[in-house]
Amino acid sequence: MVMDQPDRFATELSALWGLAQTGDEAAYAKALHLIASRLRGYFTRRLSSLSGETEDLVQETLIAVHTKRGTYDPALPVENWVFAIASYKLVDFWRRHGRREALHQPLDLTDEDLLIAETNEDAFAEQDVNVLLNTLPTQQRRAIELTRIQGLSMAEASNQTGISVSALKVHVHRGLKRLASLVRLSK
Amino acid sequence: MKTSALIADLASGAGPVKRLFIGRDLGIVVFAGVILCSAISLGIRGPVPGAMWVGAALWTKLTYATALAAGSAWLLRTLAFPGKRAVPAYGVVVLIAVCMAAVGLLSVLNVPFGKRLPYLLGNTALICPWAIPVLSLPALIGLLRLTKRFAPTDLRWAGFACGLLAGSIAAAGYALSCQEAAIGFVAIWYSLGIVLSAGLGAVAGPGLLRW
Incomplete structure (x- = not known):
């Protein structure tokens, strides 16, 4: 039962995505909502202690999905494309986060x-x-x-x-x- | 901003998608790179003597560089888009390198034992591996800028592919003015030069390809 969840996500998304590609805005909004709810789980699981940042990352990824829509190749499953972008944003987040934390620490301790x-x-x-x-x-x-x-x-x-x-x-x-x-x- | 508001914003007036293709622009950058590298190489050292055009060495260099360029262009095309499987393209690149190594090894085995070292070092073994990465810089910059416009998700390897392609282009240009006649020389020093270019790309990738 649990296993058919991803498959339903994939079929729903690819149907919506096909319509969205041709300019159907309602289908596009639905597809983005579907992606957002899926990404929430994806990021929450991977951020654990930083789960407060989940929504930010979801939004960053949605923006990336939107601005890079033209790089989607219809020969591929949409979810592969989306998750490749999501994992890129996650790695990018970790890189930025590590750096920012390092900068913050002395300020918190001394000033x-x-x-x-x-x-x-x-x-x-x-x-x-x-x-x-x-x-x-x-x-x-x-x-x-x-x-x-x-x-x-x-x-x-x-x-x-x-x-x-x-x-x-x-x-x-x-x-x-x-x-x-x-x-x-x-x- | 709420996510639902963001989605409404993004979707409103989104319109149909214009698909992005890399082929034509990649062709332009590669072509410009070949012209530029050849011009610099010929301008500094002059063309190889006419007799080399009938020997095996020059054609080995050009074939090797062209094959690697084709393989790495394919790799770059794969890595510039999210979610594409890059394994076959990596395989082709490795296969080309292995072929060159095998041909190089055979050529060395044909040289009498005592003469092998001078055969492999030629006269310019210390120039070639440095000249190729330097010569590859313009093409590398062009390729990195081009790739950033798409959506590479593995910046290290996408940078590597840019460097590999730029290095192959530079090797072809360098070959036009390189008088080394030994196949073994090509297998070692050309490869080293191209690998250094690729390394340069891999180092620059994470910083320069972020989008």
Whole structure:
């Protein structure tokens, strides 16, 4: 009974994926949901102690799946393609994570003054949206300003900037994620 | 951002997929690499004497380089896309290397025992294995940049394949100005040069191919 789970995933996904390739957006969204729920299990099992990062990795992988859709070869099973990308993102995560942890440790151990200074009221007052936005790379800031503050649609923003819609989506996503982590960091 | 919101964002206006193929661009980079390597090699040392075009050595070098280039291009094509089985392509590359080693060994056995070392060292054994990786650099940079546009998932080996292909291209260009006539020389020093290029690619891969 347990064994037929992967097979059902594969058949459902390949049917949806076929439709998605031809431009069926509803099928594409369903396929991405299917992939996301499958990846959650995949990453949770492999991250164990860091399972808080699962959702981030799922989203990173979905973005990769989306931006690299053109590299899928219909002669192959979709799940092979998806899991190859997922395992790449996992290895990449471990590499980044190891490095970031190494950088964080001395700060946590020694600089308690720094942490206290960051929590006073003035620090919060400075957290105006624009100040935060200015810390982002130009492309991410611009993408967020246009689509989330000025309220343009993705297509309009794409016209205005000359950046493709799918690249804009990625910029917005990465930018919002970065903002969230900035806010978390300064609290 | 919630995952469901991200999915809605990604799917809206996604449109039909435009499949990416590597063949044409790979052909362009390889062609440009061959022209550039040949030009540099001929420009610095001049062409081999006309008599070499009727001997076996030059053709062995060119055949070896071309076969390895074809094998490693296939390997690179496989490794640039997620989820493709690369084992057959690795097999072809190993087979070509084994064939060259066998031919090289036979040629050495035909040389009288006392003359084998000078036969294998020729006059340029210390130049050839360094010249090939240096000559391969432009093609290597071009190939790494090309590969990054696709979706390599094993960066170390994808970099290796870039280096192997760039090294093979460089070896072909180098052969046009190399006067060594011994097959055994080719088997050892050309191979070493190409392996060094491949190593260069493998070292650069994880850093330069990230996407």
